[in-house]
Amino acid sequence: VQLVESGGGLVQPGGSLRLSCAASGFTFSSYAMSWVRQAPGKGLEWVSGISGSGSSTFHSDSVKGRFTVSRDNSKNTLYLQMNSLRAEDTAVYFCARSIAVAATWNHWGQGSLVTVSS
């Protein structure tokens, strides 16, 4: 199992960014996936989740209406579209594979740093 995030970087407040997570080594469409973030020096925070088919999506209250999770099972890729970014969204964003359908994760990517600053 391999998960590789990309797309992070520096963005101004109010800007947008799209993260990608390329998956390999398993049947991607069979597993729910999530994004979990970690602000510098802080703890972990679940951000968004999506079912294996992509038909169900979930977001934390802190990002609802601003972030959108999606997936392309033909490309084995998970996405996180982040709009209206705020300074408090600055974090390392990890993509993670669920154990079956449960929102707990036994495989993680290395993370992608998003910095929101002017």
Add this chain to the structure above:
Amino acid sequence: DIVLTQSPGTLSLSPGERASLSCRASLSVTGSYLAWYQQKPGQAPRLLIYGAFLRAIGIPDRFSGSGSGTDFTLTISRLEPEDFAVYYCQQYGSSPTFGQGTRLEIK
């Protein structure tokens, strides 16, 4: 959302000693859907325990989880040098939340 409170914030122990980390939930965790993770600096979290007491694949048996309802414990029976890290509990019975972490440091 369910708030998870971990204690202590920092635990100072020596290799070979036993460690007990606590995680208390503000509401009962449905189905004992409680997990524990280990995280080392610059690394992604590593799943240790899920379903309150089930060890993830490849996790040594010195790690064990217990508890139900609102009170959960991660026990490391005999600390190895590689066990010194930050540990997080996480509930997934409702919208997922994490505890703030316990730092396990070498005494």
